Amino acid sequence: MILHRKKNNVDLLLSEEVFSLLRVFIEETKRSAFKLLEIDDKFKLLQPGYSVVDCGAAPGAWSQVAVQRVNSAGTGPDLPRGTVIGVDLLHIPPLDGAHFLSNHDVTDLATHGKLLELLPDGQAHVILSDMAPNASGFREMDHEKLIAMCLSLIDLAEKVLQPQGSLLCKYWDGKLAHKLQERLSSVFGSVRTVKPDASRKDSAERYFLARMYREPVK
Numbered sequence: 508m509i510l511h512r513k514k515n516n517v518d519l520l521l522s523e524e525v526f527s528l529l530r531v532f533i534e535e536t537k538r539s540a541f542k543l544l545e546i547d548d549k550f551k552l553l554q555p556g557y558s559v560v561d562c563g564a565a566p567g568a569w570s571q572v573a574v575q576r577v578n579s580a581g582t583g584p585d586l587p588r589g590t591v592i593g594v595d596l597l598h599i600p601p602l603d604g605a606h607f608l609s610n611h612d613v614t615d616l617a618t619h620g621k622l623l624e625l626l627p628d629g630q631a632h633v634i635l636s637d638m639a640p641n642a643s644g645f646r647e648m649d650h651e652k653l654i655a656m657c658l659s660l661i662d663l664a665e666k667v668l669q670p671q672g673s674l675l676c677k678y679w680d681g682k683l684a685h686k687l688q689e690r691l692s693s694v695f696g697s698v699r700t701v702k703p704d705a706s707r708k709d710s711a712e713r714y715f716l717a718r719m720y721r722e723p724v725k
């Protein structure tokens with residue numbers, strides 16, 4: 508009897524823990540979607556018919572926003588139909604209107620090759636990146652890691668981004684942010700920092716919105 512009660516208590520504790528983790532997960536996913544919605548409402552990045560690469564797409568909130576805005580599921584029958592391709596190291600649950608490359612590293616050249624094959628004419632109008640490394644807890648180190656990941660997006664842009672295209676990428680503010688901004692400015696006509704209201708005020712999270720891509724002079 509006592510054993511039975513103990514088991515129930517453990518079950519109860521476990522289910523409370525699971526529910527609270529689930530609640531946090533749902534809240535964070537919603538917050539993610541709000542950030543992109545807010546940025547897109549302001550800057551009109553995503554248009555019906557556009558091709559989008561979503562880097563670090565799991566669990567899929569940004570891709571859902573992109574699918575709806577570029578009409579890649581064809582829900583707006585009178586609008587041009589776009590394309591959304593999401594990439595993540597993790598599994599990305601299937602989503603109508605999106606093609607996902609789960610278990611793929613965005614910084615890997617083989618992934619670039621697959622994106623070239625999947626994109627219409629091998630070209631994207633927009634690259635989105637909400638990628639983030641697993642936080643180590645060492646702020647400086649995490650900042651440097653994420654900046655390196657963002658810098659690799661410039662190589663991806665060179666392969667798949669069409670002239671005048673846009674790149675939106677998350678970074679954590681720190682001493683190397685200016686280096687990323689400089690590199691972006693060398694290939695984009697306009698680069699600005701964005702901090703959506705949905706992003707926690709006290710976090711170092713920022714986004715660079717780079718527009719008007721021009722291919723680098725070789």
Ligand SMILES: C[S@@+](CC[C@H](N)C(=O)[O-])C[C@H]1O[C@@H](n2cnc3c(N)ncnc32)[C@H](O)[C@@H]1O
Nearest residue numbers: 539563566567568569595596612613637638639
């Ligand atoms: C904050 S989550 C993205 C949330 C997503 N934008 C959404 O709205 O659902 C960051 C993601 O970046 C992914 N990531 C980190 N490094 C990556 C890499 N090199 N290639 C692909 N994905 C990566 C992680 O696996 C993680 O799923």
